[in-house]
Amino acid sequence: MSREVTIGIEIHCELKTKTKMFSGAPVSFGAQANTNTSVIDLGHPGTLPCVNREAVRLAIKACAGLHCTIDPLVKFDRKNYYYSDLPKGFQITQQFHPIGKDGYVTIETEDGKKNVRIERIHMEEDTAKQFHKDTGTYIDFNRAGTPLVEIVSRPDMHSAAEAAAYVEALRRTLFYLNVSDVKMEEGSMRCDINISLSYDPEKLGTKVEIKNLNSIANVQKAVQAEIERQNAALDAGEEIIQSTRRYDEPSKQTVLMRKKEGTVDYKYFPEPNIFPIRLDQAWIDSIVNSLEELPEQRLSRFEKDYGLSSYDATVLVNDRDMADFYEEVMKHTKAAKKAANWVIGDLSAWLNKNGLNFAKNPADPKAIARLITLIEDGSISGKQGKVVFEEVMKGADPDQVIKEKGMIQVSDDGALLEMINKVLDENPKSIEDFKNGKNRAVGFLMGQVMKASKGQANPKKANQLLTQELSKR
Structure with a gap:
């Protein structure tokens, strides 16, 4: 007992x-x-x-x-x-x-x-x-x-x-x-x-x-x-x-x-x-009736208004400064889950690495929101977003960084098809491997497409078009 x-x-x-x-x-x-x-x-x-x-x-x-x-x-x-x-x-x-x-x-x-x-x-x-x-x-x-x-x-x-x-x-x-x-x-x-x-x-x-x-x-x-x-x-x-x-x-x-x-x-x-x-x-009564929002109230609101999971909402609310920053980001984007991922993940890691906390966070919430939007609408890839983020934390404007580094993604179907068909013409063995059920061939061909586009092809759209073109060969 x-x-x-x-x-x-x-x-x-x-x-x-x-x-x-x-x-x-x-x-x-x-x-x-x-x-x-x-x-x-x-x-x-x-x-x-x-x-x-x-x-x-x-x-x-x-x-x-x-x-x-x-x-x-x-x-x-x-x-x-x-x-x-x-x-x-x-x-x-x-x-x-x-x-x-x-x-x-x-x-x-x-x-x-x-x-x-x-x-x-x-x-x-x-x-x-x-x-x-x-x-x-x-x-x-x-x-x-x-x-x-x-x-x-x-x-x-x-x-x-x-x-x-x-x-x-x-x-x-x-x-x-x-x-x-x-x-x-x-x-x-x-x-x-x-x-x-x-x-x-x-x-x-x-x-x-x-x-x-x-x-x-x-x-x-x-x-x-x-x-x-x-x-x-x-x-x-x-x-x-x-x-x-x-x-x-x-x-x-x-x-x-x-x-x-x-x-x-x-x-x-x-x-x-x-x-x-x-x-x-x-x-x-005036003191009681003018209380700040309590943590449990904010937690409920984050789950309801932003559709966040209980875990994400709890992590944010446990640090009031982090939650305050998240709300500032959300004034400039509707991608609530993506914003939570960036604030809890990449931004928190950057602050820890630099011996800072959210009370001394140098990031501009509007710039972080713009970065999230650029990734969401396919202007840049998630991998490119990591590069842009490092510059944003130095005070740079995300659009300017993308322009200077030539990161604008190619999403035009015509331009992508031209690159894809050229890659397919140059790699007949991979087409044969694909038809024989070797799915690794698609990964190889996507790598060649990204290489041909110098990393600027929209990965999601390029993958869809590549699959379509392979089925025609």
């Missing part, structure tokens, strides 16, 4: 604001250490916090996009604990009155679509960042006070694949909503995952937490490694200890950070320096 795996995930996501949660200090990733600070965020005596309106607006967007009930009464609480990356000695959060609750995220599983419930979304401020080196521990307070939402799921996931799918779906939604840049590698989105194993689905096993996973791939790897570790320990008769662990990439294992002997009492109490705020319902 296999053990039931139960997974819950807490995600901290930095909001896309210009200033901190409770001060006017700037938010800027990569700035020189300890330059984006404020006496408010550092907890100097006599300073008072002021709630960032834009952070509240973005939190409401996150709640709406994740189907949560939004609480119009905003209240903050103090979470009291001492740690070196927490300059005030407490964190301002929303323990008792989260801004959103009872939402869900839809994920794709082996058994189809599944809703993972979201218990709550609350606003809080980020901590500073520590750097542990041989010469000591250093602290950068630039991050202290950065606006966050913490998104807490219900324990609805039961495999590493489901955990990864949940994090990816959440990341994609928040990015589409422009709530956050969700760059896990920069720490603007961080995952803490709780895992327990039990034979009894009604009774959870001992919970183990994996902290600070920094990529979707590592979410799946870490969860799978921890499931295997706990199964092996339980099979050996060992007890699972409540603990916090991290994922070690070189060894592909989870490593103990610290044991947990009980629930920490943070002695929460209402934040005395921020009075409760009653949000205007009309303001909330």
Whole structure:
């Protein structure tokens, strides 16, 4: 009998604001250490916090996009604990009155679509960042006070694949909503995952937490490694200890950070320096009613309006910048499938080769659309299109490239028949081979036709005419 795996995930996501949660200090990733600070965020005596309106607006967007009930009464609480990356000695959060609750995220599983419930979304401020080196521990307070939402799921996931799918779906939604840049590698989105194993689905096993996973791939790897570790320990008769662990990439294992002997009492109490705020319902409604198109909505529209397969639509929608570029291309062509193939295939490969992504894509969507049209109408072959594409990516006009390289395809029946009959007259042995059922002869003759036309014969039309002429001989 296999053990039931139960997974819950807490995600901290930095909001896309210009200033901190409770001060006017700037938010800027990569700035020189300890330059984006404020006496408010550092907890100097006599300073008072002021709630960032834009952070509240973005939190409401996150709640709406994740189907949560939004609480119009905003209240903050103090979470009291001492740690070196927490300059005030407490964190301002929303323990008792989260801004959103009872939402869900839809994920794709082996058994189809599944809703993972979201218990709550609350606003809080980020901590500073520590750097542990041989010469000591250093602290950068630039991050202290950065606006966050913490998104807490219900324990609805039961495999590493489901955990990864949940994090990816959440990341994609928040990015589409422009709530956050969700760059896990920069720490603007961080995952803490709780895992327990039990034979009894009604009774959870001992919970183990994996902290600070920094990529979707590592979410799946870490969860799978921890499931295997706990199964092996339980099979050996060992007890699972409540603990916090991290994922070690070189060894592909989870490593103990610290044991947990009980629930920490943070002695929460209402934040005395921020009075409760009653949000205007009309303001909330205006935010909810003006949300950007959500990923699932765009996916459905791509399949319906462009006739794309579920696979192609999903690949495009998973990268918002790629999907945006595809839509720009589609303003200038009706070849939806061909356009998807070029954007997902050749263009993506070119960007990867040159260390770029779609956010820094130099291609002109109108030029890409024109290239697709030229291939579709038979002006150039697909092989020639690859050559033209390389020049288009350098900023060239596709029509000019075709003209300069003499690539215009010969599609005139008369001109093609003249070349075909000349080739047939010069290759009587191949005609005989064709009549004897050797189909390779057609390939050879087509090669001679393309050679005679210097690669400019329309392959499709030339092949049709060649077959017709062979049947007459």
